[in-house]
Amino acid sequence: MKAIIGISAYYHDSAAILLIDGCIVAAAQEERFTRKKHDSSFPKHAIAYVLQEAGLDGKDISYVAFYEKPFIKFERLLETYHAFAPKGLQSFVKAIPVWIKDKLYMKRILKKELETFGICSKILFPEHHLSHAASAFYPSPYEEAVVLTVDGVGEWATTTICRGNKETITLLRELQFPHSLGLLYSAFTYYCGFRVNSGEYKLMGLAPYGMLSERTLQYISLIKDFLVDIREDGSFLLNMDYFDYATGLKMTNNRKWTKLFGLPPRKPEGELTQEYMDMAYAIQQVTEEILLKLVATAKQLSGCENLVMAGGVALNCVANGKIQRSGLFENYYIQPAAGDAGGAIGAAFAVWHIYLQEKRTCEKPDGMSGAYLGPSFSDKDIRNMIRKAGAVAKRLDDVALYDKTAVLLDKGFIVGWFQGCMEFGPRALGNRSILADPRNTDMQKKLNLKIKYRESFRPFAPTVLEEDVARYFELDVPSPYMLLVAEIKPEYRLAVPDDYNDFSYFEKLYYHRSVLQAITHVDFTGRVQTVTELSNFRYYALLKAFKELTGCSVLVNTSFNVRGEPIVCTPEDAYTCFMSTEIDFLVLGNWFFCKNDQPKENIKEINKELID
CATH class of the missing domain: 3.30.420.40 (ATPase, nucleotide binding domain)
Known part of the structure; x- marks a missing residue:
């Protein structure tokens, strides 16, 4: 061994x-x-x-x-x-x-x-x-593949294209610091008022609120003319006069950026005006353009039919969806972490x-074993937590647990769902998740403001039975790790006015645009997770129970945590989160907790000043 x-x-x-x-x-x-x-x-x-x-x-x-x-x-x-x-x-x-x-x-x-x-x-x-x-x-499941890695920076490399063949990995192309797509995206993350190395996914979620307008086209032109010189093979050079990350203490030269774009850096938690949304849209478009060119070069260099990806930029699931739909490769695999x-x-x-x-x-x-590689907890562990916390819970058999949870979700309640091994990587995939009914028109607002305590624009991901994914989404491949964004099928969309794209932020955010409102982003997309009986038996069984009850095989799945905290690990973590938010019910293994039954002294207040 x-x-x-x-x-x-x-x-x-x-x-x-x-x-x-x-x-x-x-x-x-x-x-x-x-x-x-x-x-x-x-x-x-x-x-x-x-x-x-x-x-x-x-x-x-x-x-x-x-x-x-x-x-x-x-x-x-x-x-x-x-x-x-x-x-x-x-x-x-x-x-x-x-x-x-x-x-x-x-x-x-x-x-x-x-x-x-x-x-x-x-x-x-x-x-x-x-x-x-x-x-x-x-x-990955491939004996041979081309490997694309894109991030901020490692030692010198910021982007590499390699060929993987059996046990060997051979470097084909490399782009070096300071020219970095990850750091370019992080610079816009910083300028739009979010934290570098943790707020990039917020910028991605904000981008659809930007509009393809004269201003966004101008922003895209300014980015290409002054900040980044993009070559046909996907390589690029950054104009370091506009960036301070190489030797400074911040990402951008704020004076030059303010002059270039006509607006100052947004203060964290400051007002999100349309200009910053358009800026997010512009850099997302430029990022996708570069990635698609890199992918085309990877195909040309390798001749492989399989593409695998890693690095922080590979978590840009909007770009991943476009890469998958490009048809350049027969098969795709992205490392979930x-x-x-x-x-x-x-x-x-x-x-x-x-x-x-x-x-x-x-x-x-x-x-990767479905990325379920973290700690699991026994029935005894949960019993001990219940006793120590003075919590009130009832143990149900499997069928009763799935059926009861499905009924509560159908009634509009929010459920903390804690099962088996904790996920490895940034996504909760059904073992440390908060679940809700995607058909509920108020659910996205409630989850953001009363459960997650985070920005109202943030979208929520759909989990769907793998066999039903093509029924709801423009997606014909599995997406087990929630790393592909796909459009909602037209039959689940609701008609919107001709001037929908001109709506203000809040008008667009809360406009009833989909039968699956809670998981439909403002651009009619969702970050899809597909589930099979083999990948996650218990989560699959719950989805089946919900489908049998409602005819809908989709649930809202968001990570079991509040903004500023990691995903819960232990039963104690889960119970604390449950008691400090407006989650209605908690399921730990086979143990069922109702918020109204819990001792009042167990209610905990979140210190929102500490939330990043």
């Missing part, structure tokens, strides 16, 4: 995974245990979990894989400061001491942390984008297949 622990840490979304003889046994993000969103610290709780899950001790670990090469990253830092000097002195003075004190000695730091688990094995350092590429290719957390998976696989040269076996539908 060879056991490999993969680690990502010290930037954002730290995580640990355990690979045994080439199979992923367990994986988790550190934030789920510490309750600190995007926690970047050494993933000690995640490592403790994966070891416990496999029943291993530290001495059983053969290798440890870290998801990037710190020395090359430091080289890039020094060369960048040198190239831009004398600019960036303030940033240089702030960054260099941290590197000299800690990050340059990453191997020593890792060894010290790992020794607390009794792990004394060899530590290997695959490059950042190799870790991304490996995370996408090796768990496409960001840095998933780099831990790729690092471990790189050690297994490249360093150790072990043979690869392609699994169907993939090697």
Whole structure:
């Protein structure tokens, strides 16, 4: 037996995974245990979990894989400061001491942390984008594929095109820092008032509120004329006069951007005017254009029929949907933990297949086990939580549980749904989810304002039985990881006025436009998750029960958390979230909780000042 622990840490979304003889046994993000969103610290709780899950001790670990090469990253830092000097002195003075004190000695730091688990094995350092590429290719079901990785930056690379063939990954093309699609998108995230490295999905959700108008066409032209020079092969150059991220302490040169676009950076939580919505629309269009050109180049270079993707930009599910619909490839696969957390998976696989040269076996539908790789909790664990909390709950058998939950959803109630193994990656896929009826016209507003405590424009994702996906959506492939956006079928849309696109933000937000209103975004799209009996038996059974009751096989599925908090991990986390929001009912395994039955002293207040 060879056991490999993969680690990502010290930037954002730290995580640990355990690979045994080439199979992923367990994986988790550190934030789920510490309750600190995007926690970047050494993933000690995640490592403790994966070891416990496999029943291993530290001495059983053969290798440890870290998801990037710190020395090359430091080289890039020094060369960048040198190239831009004398600019960036303030940033240089702030960054260099941290590197000299800690990050340059990453191997020593890792060894010290790992020794607390009794792990004394060899530590290997695959490059950042190799870790991304490996995370996408090796768990994919394809023996051969072209691999596209796009993110902010690793060591030097920001975009790579590779060919994966059996156990090998060969680099075909590479784009290097400071020219980065991920950082370009993050710059607009920052300028529109959202937090970099966590608010990009908000920018994506805001984009459909922008309009294809004279202003958005002007914004697109300004982006292409002044900010990014796009080549036909998808490569590009950024005009660094407009960006400060290379050596500064912020993403953009605000003075130049204000002059260019005619509006200042939006303050966080400031008013969302149409100009910022149009800006979001413009950068989303430019991003999609670049990605489609990159995908076409990947096809031309490789001749492959299979495309796999990873890197933070691969979480742009709107672009993913357009790539899938382009028809350039027969098959597509996106790593569900496409960001840095998933780099831990790729690092471990790189050690297994490249360093150790072990043979690869392609699994169907993939090697990710549905991304259900985190902790699970027994009936006894839930009983203990109930006793300690003084909670009131009733245990139901499976059929009664599904039927009762379906009835409550049909009546317009909101249910916290906690089952089995926690998901790995940014999406709740039916095991740590908040569920609701998509047909309810007020549900999107209620979920955002009274459950999630987040911006009202944010859309909610539909979960659908895989066999019914083509009934509701313009989608003819599975989407198990909620990474493809597709249009709602015309028969589920409602007529809108001719001037719908000219509506104000709030008019468009709350206009009754769909039979499935709660999951239909303002542009008649949804971020689809498909479910099979094999992928998630219990969630599938609930969807079937809801379909039998209502004729509708779609549910709203949003992550079980409030804004600013990680997805819940434990029964205690779930009960706390349940008691601090307006979720009506909670299901933990087979245990059923009604809010009105709970002791009043268990009600907790969310400190909204701490919500990011």
